[in-house]
Amino acid sequence: MDLTQTLEIATCTDPGMVRSHNEDSIAADPANGLVVLADGMGGYNAGEVASGMATTVIVTEMRQILSNAKPYEVDQKNNQEIAARMVREQVLKANTSIYQAAQSQPQYAGMGTTLVVALFYDNRLLVAHLGDSRLYILRDNKFKQVTRDHSLLQEQIDSGIITPEQAKKAAHKNLVTKALGIDPTVEPEIHEYPTKPGDIYLLCSDGLCDMVDDEDIGMTLQTLGANLKLAAQQLVQMANDNGGRDNVSVILVRVLREYPGAKGVMAKMFAWLK
């Protein structure tokens, strides 16, 4: 099912005001309802290599698979939908590619990337993430963070050592506990959420949420929601106006209408009978 008419997608990425190059990578495949954002790390230009590999591998592999299968198809073996497995496998594939490149080529040693992948299908959204790149949702004028960072700071907040207010002052915002391409294997966090027409989803790198308060991001989406492209540019501009200390990347996705999986009544009956 082609989702080009169902999802409105706007993207914007910028090196920021301090860094000379952009280590973030973004990719979107509107027809398949797939968006990917990665924030690379590692010396010289290895960061952009890692993030670039992550987005490219995931988008091309997913496109390949989605041309033959539907995410909501049910796996006969374990009676589960294949979407989560599909995304997980591609994330692992990207992990292996980056890890091997980092191992085999000295100039890429130690490179890695954060990742957030969103796959829209059957009135739902599947999110896989690693590290501190985030997904937010704006629904009924309420703006909320969906993913939870894999970072030292978040772990400290969770264990009650520090409060979110103290976290804003903490110096080690930059330490992530999970990333793609660092270890031979990795387990992405995967969740599924129902979507509603009118929802706006924001994927962003930490260059946005470190520089701009969630409140201001939410306000921007509320006021400029009518013009997604402008909203994306505005968010990047706000991060830069506040100092732009890191690369800033933004992907906005608006759900325009329902997009149920093309399951026939017969197919449903059949699945139910089994």
Next chain:
Amino acid sequence: MAKLILSMDGLVLKEIPLTKERTTIGRKPHNDIQIDNLAVSGEHAVIVTILNDSFLEDLGSTNGTVVNGSPIKKHFLQNNDVVELGKYKLKFVGEAAPAASGEKADFEKTMVLRPSAMKAAAAAAGAAGGGAQAALAQRQAAVQAAAASAQATLADKDAGTKPAPAPAPAAAAPAPAAAAPAAAPAPAPANRAGGQPLGAIQLLSGGNAGKELELTKPLTTLGKPGVQVAVLTRRPQGYFITHVEGTKRPSVNGQEIGAAPHSLKDHDVIELAGIKMEFFLKA
């Protein structure tokens, strides 16, 4: 390296650097910091240090642990916090920062943290960027302080008083002299954003003619949703108007604006959804 300064009745007794991940405080001799006083429990409290952050935790002591006058169970230690144990005082001093700015930028980059790498990272942080993080925290504090005072300046202006000059960042932040040069570049944008004159629009036609709207928010939308909407953005460089939706674009001084944000000057006349309004800067 952060440290604690132990004192009693204003007399400094000892300086204790926080080198270990866990530094225990208590009356019994096996503690890292032994305070031989009956008001102090055998195992009174512990300070857990992770990279450059230190957390104080009370270990269920009889008389409790007090930080800056309030009893705590768990506390994220900030520079100059004073921990009271009976008659004894422990002052927490974060690190002074004679760090090169290059290291700082590097350290701000996203890094992955693995359990195995954690010790190495801590060591590297201590050796190379040790001071950098403290400087960074101070710089952030300086930005916040500068922004806060800049806002205060604005509030003054709103009240009609003469605006005070933008406060010097070094004065606004309790940063040690060593960190002051590092603090200088960062607060600048914040100062500009706050120090810029406040803009407002006054409606010139329509039912609400004469009405005035102050542009205090970073974004203000104007127009009728579904017909024609524009947004006024407040940026360090000044105010801009951008077309958001509708087939017709707003015009400024009779000229229709393009797709890009259009910079607004004092006394520009905007026409939007059939209504004229004047943009002006408040003195």
